[in-house]
Structure formats: structure tokens, C-alpha cells
Amino acid sequence: MAALPASIRGTQASCARARGQVDCANCKVRLFSVCGALDSHELCELEALAQQTSFEQKITLFTQDEPAGAVYNVTEGVVRLYKILPDGRRQIIGFALPGDFLGLSMADRYTFSADAIGPVKACRFSRGAFSDLLDEKPHLLRRLHEFATHELSLAQDQMVVLGRRTAEEKVASFLIGLRDRWARISKVSVTVPLPMSRQDIADFLGLTIETVSRTLTRFARERAILVVPEGVRLLDPQRLEQLAAA
Amino acid sequence: MAALPASIRGTQASCARARGQVDCANCKVRLFSVCGALDSHELCELEALAQQTSFEQKITLFTQDEPAGAVYNVTEGVVRLYKILPDGRRQIIGFALPGDFLGLSMADRYTFSADAIGPVKACRFSRGAFSDLLDEKPHLLRRLHEFATHELSLAQDQMVVLGRRTAEEKVASFLIGLRDRWARISKVSVTVPLPMSRQDIADFLGLTIETVSRTLTRFARERAILVVPEGVRLLDPQRLEQLAAA
DNA sequence: CGTTGAGTTGACCATCGTCAACAGGAGTGG
DNA sequence: CCACTCCTGTTGACGATGGTCAACTCAACG
Numbered sequence: 089m090a091a092l093p094a095s096i097r098g099t100q101a102s103c104a105r106a107r108g109q110v111d112c113a114n115c116k117v118r119l120f121s122v123c124g125a126l127d128s129h130e131l132c133e134l135e136a137l138a139q140q141t142s143f144e145q146k147i148t149l150f151t152q153d154e155p156a157g158a159v160y161n162v163t164e165g166v167v168r169l170y171k172i173l174p175d176g177r178r179q180i181i182g183f184a185l186p187g188d189f190l191g192l193s194m195a196d197r198y199t200f201s202a203d204a205i206g207p208v209k210a211c212r213f214s215r216g217a218f219s220d221l222l223d224e225k226p227h228l229l230r231r232l233h234e235f236a237t238h239e240l241s242l243a244q245d246q247m248v249v250l251g252r253r254t255a256e257e258k259v260a261s262f263l264i265g266l267r268d269r270w271a272r273i274s275k276v277s278v279t280v281p282l283p284m285s286r287q288d289i290a291d292f293l294g295l296t297i298e299t300v301s302r303t304l305t306r307f308a309r310e311r312a313i314l315v316v317p318e319g320v321r322l323l324d325p326q327r328l329e330q331l332a333a334a
Numbered sequence: 335m336a337a338l339p340a341s342i343r344g345t346q347a348s349c350a351r352a353r354g355q356v357d358c359a360n361c362k363v364r365l366f367s368v369c370g371a372l373d374s375h376e377l378c379e380l381e382a383l384a385q386q387t388s389f390e391q392k393i394t395l396f397t398q399d400e401p402a403g404a405v406y407n408v409t410e411g412v413v414r415l416y417k418i419l420p421d422g423r424r425q426i427i428g429f430a431l432p433g434d435f436l437g438l439s440m441a442d443r444y445t446f447s448a449d450a451i452g453p454v455k456a457c458r459f460s461r462g463a464f465s466d467l468l469d470e471k472p473h474l475l476r477r478l479h480e481f482a483t484h485e486l487s488l489a490q491d492q493m494v495v496l497g498r499r500t501a502e503e504k505v506a507s508f509l510i511g512l513r514d515r516w517a518r519i520s521k522v523s524v525t526v527p528l529p530m531s532r533q534d535i536a537d538f539l540g541l542t543i544e545t546v547s548r549t550l551t552r553f554a555r556e557r558a559i560l561v562v563p564e565g566v567r568l569l570d571p572q573r574l575e576q577l578a579a580a
Numbered sequence: 581c582g583t584t585g586a587g588t589t590g591a592c593c594a595t596c597g598t599c600a601a602c603a604g605g606a607g608t609g610g
Numbered sequence: 611c612c613a614c615t616c617c618t619g620t621t622g623a624c625g626a627t628g629g630t631c632a633a634c635t636c637a638a639c640g
Contacts, residue, residue, distance in 0.1 A: 199487050236479060237440070238439075244446065251496045253419075
């Protein structure tokens with residue numbers, strides 16, 4: 089396959105590649121993802137390792153404790169990351185949005201489970217191949233490290249939420265936090281999409297589904313939000329921001 | 335300063351260095367810390383950047399949001415890492431033991447505060463100099479990344495504790511977790527040292543000091559632990575492990 | 581039109597937080 | 611040496627936040 093004319097963005101033409109493979113040069117989340125650290129030549133190397141994968145709603149990408157064969161870069165959809173206690177209690181440790189990387193630790197086994205909340209697309213890399221690439225490309229490793237420490241920072245913020253906030257503050261900080269994350273990937277909208285269920289939100293915030301429901305209802309009654317089928321519209325963001333910061 | 339005879343360990347002789355500086359070759363925590371990734375020559379480079387620092391009880395190493403001038407490698411003592419909400423509520427996000435690294439993210443500002451629980455010694459590195467060294471030594475970066483993802487994993491475990499466990503389970507998992515961390519740095523002892531106050535434990539577990547106290551008292555009454563001045567002795571570790579895993 | 585699953589709402593209750601009193605050790609000063 | 615304060619930790623009584631259990635609504639789907 090011959091080189092194509094220079095593409096729209098600053099990057100060079102796309103790389104030679106087989107059918108059904110990834111097209112990084114036209115990837116909408118590239119600049120927000122770990123791949124953003126690579127130049128056009130390196131991007132071709134990465135592309136050669138990548139495999140486009142799709143997951144239907146409720147399909148599991150991987151399970152806690154299972155050998156980690158691959159790492160993923162989410163390009164579309166939302167993934168729920170969680171741990172389960174022996175008696176069935178569940179704690180959601182995060183939601184991966186487009187641009188997020190799964191498998192930051194490059195460890196032998198996954199330390200949590202991940203499944204698709206709606207339809208999800210992700211670039212899959214064999215863990216060994218990706219690890220080898222990291223050894224060759226220190227700036228990619230540096231980028232991965234930045235992503236890991238960003239995740240760590242989010243996790244520490246969430247520890248504050250889980251340990252020291254009331255139910256009302258938890259829900260408010262969840263909405264504000266999610267709005268800000270959507271904004272970073274330019275999904276600007278007055279409505280914050282909530283593709284996850286109430287149970288998911290509850291398991292993320294350390295609450296029950298009833299408490300989440302009651303709290304959202306109260307916010308709606310007090311005209312702070314408007315609940316719509318796909319999510320919530322923030323009518324009084326300042327009120328929520330104050331609760332989230334308090 | 336001429337090279338000294340080969341030292342006791344496998345490492346080469348110590349490096350030329352000024353008085354009052356760090357002696358990495360004889361550092362007891364080196365192999366457990368990020369420095370463990372370096373060979374004897376590189377260790378000398380690192381040593382040249384290091385500055386030995388000491389902190390008395392209750393002294394602050396750094397404060398949340400303040401510009402991050404330095405990163406630290408703890409060599410002695412325990413450091414409390416925490417975030418404070420505007421109204422004074424505090425969440426401790428971790429305890430740094432000897433061998434732990436503070437400033438994994440290499441970011442412009444600290445995202446949490448850190449202060450010495452007892453007397454603390456730490457190697458201080460200027461952030462800029464350390465960051466430059468990381469650019470030269472990819473395997474050091476890789477090591478730092480491993481430490482970061484290990485921290486991330488601990489944070490995620492703690493999210494489960496904070497979000498989904500009862501007071502009794504929280505205290506049990508705290509004791510077991512701390513015992514295992516002491517064990518990794520070969521402080522083998524029947525007694526788990528608890529240099530932090532009850533208030534610190536409470537703020538780590540998302541409880542009140544009274545609940546922590548009551549729970550420890552109950553464990554003691556049921557002969558699961560013995561409370562001693564410096565910490566607790568685990569009389570029935572299996573009982574606690576089961577609670578922590580449940 | 582019946583079934584299913586997600587979400588909402590209400591009544592009741594338990595765990596854990598709040599408030600308060602008390603105990604014991606360390607440091608200080610008469 | 612003892613009285614005093616200060617600080618940390620313990621214990622008890624009570625109460626509120628959020629959990630539990632159950633009924634109900636509503637939309638999707640056959």
C-alpha cells in the first residue's frame with residue numbers, strides 16, 4: 089500500500105497496514121491518550137501492534153486475578169472497573185472513558201475486573217509487545233507514567249470522597265467530576281451523560297442504590313439538576329460545585 | 335577521595351562525596367526503594383544529587399498545593415500523607431514507611447500534605463535534577479513507574495476498604511496490611527508497631543477515633559490482639575485475616 | 581398485555597457518629 | 611513529693627445518617 093497524501097492534521101500520511109487494523113492518524117482520542125506521546129513514525133510502529141476490538145454491553149474485557157495478556161486503550165464507550173469481595177459486595181474503582189488506558193501497571197495479572205457499560209471499542213495490545221515498545225521508547229514510558237500518576241491522584245481524591253463525605257457531597261462530586269472528565273475529551277454538552285446504572289454509581293460512591301436515587305431526586309426537587317433519560321442536566325452547577333468542594 | 339576497598343555487599347566501593355551527604359551503598363532500604371534499580375556507578379550519580387534530611391515529630395515535609403521543589407525517599411520513620419477539606423475534615427491517604435518514595439508524580443505541585451509521625455530521615459532530591467536523571471535512565475523511570483502502579487493498587491484496595499467494609503473489617507485490614515508492609519522491609523516482630531495516633535488510624539479508615547478505640551478494645555477483649563504501648567500484638571492473626579478478606 | 585428489569589419512594593432500623601465524662605501518663609512548678 | 615495541666619485514649623448514652631426491606635411505577639420487549 090503506497091503512502092497517501094499528507095493527512096489533515098499535522099501528522100504525516102498513514103502507515104502501511106492490513107485491513108481491519110487500527111488507523112491511529114485519524115483516531116479522535118489519540119491526543120488525549122498515551123499514544124499522544126508518539127510522532128508519526130512511531131505511531132506506525134504502534135499501529136502494527138494494535139488490534140481493534142469491540143465489546144457489546146455488559147461484556148467483560150478482563151477479570152481480576154486472571155493473567156494479564158493484553159492492555160487496552162479505550163476509544164469509544166465507557167468501561168466499569170471494579171473489585172468484588174468474597175460475599176458479593178462490589179466497589180467500583182473507576183470508570184474508563186475514551187482515551188483512558190487499561191493496564192497501566194503492566195503487571196502479570198489484572199488487579200481488577202473491567203466490563204463494558206455500553207458498546208465499547210478499544211485498541212488491544214499484547215502486554216509483552218507493548219512492554220517491549222516501552223523499553224525502546226522512554227518518552228512513551230514517561231507518558232504512561234504520567235497517566236499512572238494521574239490515575240493515582242484521582243484514586244486519592246476518591247479516597248477522600250469515600251472516607252469523609254456525606255451522601256449528598258458524594259453524589260455532587262460524582263456529577264461534577266464526570267462533567268469535567270467529559271469536558272476534557274470535548275464532549276461539551278449541558279447534559280452530563282450517565283451511561284452507568286444507579287447501582288454502578290452507588291458502588292462507586294460507597295452508597296446504596298436507594299440513597300443515590302433519593303439524593304438525585306432531592307437535587308431535582310431543589311432545581312439543582314434535571315434528570316433526563318441519558319443523564320442529568322446541571323441547572324445549578326455552582327450549588328453542586330460547592331457541595332463537591334466543601 | 336580515592337576509591338575505597340570493595341564494600342561488603344555486591345556493590346562496588348562507595349563514591350567520592352562531600353561530608354554530610356548520603357551513603358547509598360550502605361543504605362538499609364536501598365533494595366526496597368526506587369534506588370534499587372541502579373548499579374553502583376549510577377548510584378554515585380544519584381548520591382551526588384541526594385541530600386540527607388531529618389524531620390522531628392510532627393514536622394511538615396510539604397503541604398498540599400505548594401510548588402513541588404523536591405521529591406523524597408524515606409529511609410527512617412513513618413510519614414503521614416493526607417488531604418484536608420475546607421471545613422477541617424481530614425482523610426489520610428497513606429502512611430509512607432522506610433523505602434517509600436514521595437513525589438512519584440513529578441508534578442509541579444504536591445497533591446497532598448506530608449508530615450513526620452515520629453523522627454524521620456529522608457533523601458531529598460531537587461525535582462528538576464531528579465526528573466533530568468529519569469530522562470537519562472529509562473530503567474530508573476521504569477522502576478518509578480512500578481512504584482507508582484503499586485501505590486495505585488494500594489489506593490484501589492483502600493477504596494474497597496473505605497467504600498464497602500464495616501468498621502470491624504476496616505480495623506482488621508489496617509492491622510493486617512500494616513503487618514505485611516512491615517514484614518516486607520524485614521521488621522519481623524510479633525508486635526505490629528503503630529507509631530500513628532488513633533486519630534490518624536480513624537482518618538485513614540474513614541471512622542472516628544471512638545469507633546477505632548472501641549473496635550480495638552473489642553478485639554482485645556476477644557483475645558484477637560493485645561494492645562501494647564508501641565502497637566498491638568496479633569494473638570489471632572487468622573481471625574483478623576479472615577475479617578480483612580471477607 | 582404480561583413479564584422483566586431499572587428506578588423510585590416509604591417505613592423502619594442499625595451502625596456508626598456525637599457529645600460528654602473519665603482514666604492515665606508526661607511534663608511543670610510549687 | 612505532690613498538685614496541676616495537658617494530651618491521648620477509653621467508655622457510655624444517645625441520636626442521625628444512611629442501610630434494609632418492601633411496595634410501587636414505568637419503559638422496553640415479547
